[in-house]
Amino acid sequence: MRFQTKVATMLFFSSVLGTAPAFSGEGVSRESRSEFVYTTNQISHNVSAYKIDPASGALKEVAGSPFASGKFPISVTVDHAGHFAYVVNQGSSSVSTYKIDPATGALKEIAGSPFKVGAHPLAVTLDPAGKFAYVTARDSSSVSAFKVNASTGALAPVGHPAATQGNPLSVTIDPKGRFAYVANYDSNTVSAYKIDPKTGDLAVAGPPAASDIHPIFATVDPAGKFVYVTNYGSTTISAYMIDAASGGLTPVAGSPFKTGPRPYSVSIDPADHFAYVVSWSGNTVTAHAIDPRTGALSPGAGSSIATEWYPYAVSVAPSGRFAYVANNGDNDVSAYAVNPKTGTLTLVAGSPFISGKGPYSLTTAVVAH
DSSP: OHHHHHHHHHHHGGGOOOOOOOOOOTTOOGGGEEEEEEEEETTTTEEEEEEEOTTTOOEEEOTTOSEEOSSSEEEEEEOTTSSEEEEEEGGGTEEEEEEEOTTTOOEEEOTTOSEEOSSSEEEEEEOTTSSEEEEEETTTTEEEEEEEOTTTOOEEEEEEEEEOSSSEEEEEEOTTSOEEEEEETTTTEEEEEEEOTTTOOEEEOSSOEEOSSSEEEEEEOTTSSEEEEEETTTTEEEEEEEOTTTOOEEEOTTOSEEOSSSEEEEEEOTTSSEEEEEETTTTEEEEEEEOTTTOOEEEEEEEEEEOSSSEEEEEEOTTSSEEEEEETTTTEEEEEEEOTTTOOEEEOTTOSEEOSSSEEEEEEEEEEO
C-alpha cells in the first residue's frame, strides 16, 4: 500500500504544491475562538477539516468532513478573519471557495464556486486583509490576482497575470500585504513583486533572487523581515532579507542552511522564534532557531522528530502551541506539542489522525464565533 501511494505521489510531484500559513488571531479573545486544521486530499478529491483540542492539541474531525472539492486539490488557505477557505484544484484548473461555519468549522461551498483559473494551477494565498487572492499557474508560468468579495468570498480576476520563472510552485505574501514572493522550481529562483494596495496588481520588485536547486515552498516570517524557501533538490533552506522599501531580496549571510533530505515545506511559529521544515524522503520535521537580527537559521534543541511517510506540509497553529504535518504516504496528519522556549516537538497523544487519501496541503486557522 505504501509503495502504491509513493508511485501516485511522484506522478504529481513536479507540478503540485500547497501552502501552509499560520494565522495570528489578533483581536479575537481566546474565549470566543476555535482553531482548526484543513487538509487537501489529492487522491480522494476532497478536503478534511478538524477541530483542535486547545488543551491537548488532538484533532477531532468536523461533522460532514471530508468535503468535496474539484479534481486533485493540492493547495488550501484560509483568510485571516477565518471566514472563507480556498482550495486549488489542479486537475480542474479551478479554485473552490467555502464559507466556514464559525461554530463548527464545517465548509459549505459558496454560490459560483469553483472559479476558473489558469491551466495547471499550483498554489493559492490571500493578502492579510483578505482583499486579494493570488494563484500560481504552471502552464503559463504566471501568478494571477483576484479580488475577493468581502461578503461572499467570491473571486473576480484583477488585471493581467504577472510573469514568473519556470514552474512557479508556491506564492506567499508579507504580513503587511505589500509584497508577494514566488518559488520557481525549474529556474532555481524566487520572484519578488510589489502589490498595488488598491487594485491588487503585481509589479516586479527587482530581478529574481537565486536559490539553491529546485525551490519548492516559500513563506515570510511573522515580522515581515525575511523570506524562507525550501529547496527540494538541495537538502537546504534558503533565507533572504526583505528590502522594506522595494520588496527586493538579499540572501542572508550563511544561506542556504542545511536541513533534512528533500525538504518540502516550512512553517514559522507566530512568535517568530522557530522555523519547522518537513523532509519528504527523511520522514521528519526539523526545528530551526531563527536569529531575529539576521534571519540566520541554526538547529533547534531536539531538532528532528519522526513523522509518518512522505510528509508534504507543516503548519504551526495560531496559538503557537501545536504543529501539524500532512503525511501523504500514510493518509494521516501528525500532531505535535511545541515547546515555546526550545522549539522542541513532542508527539500528541492519539497522533496520527486519519485523513482522506493523499493529504498534500495543510493549513491551520483561527475562527471567531
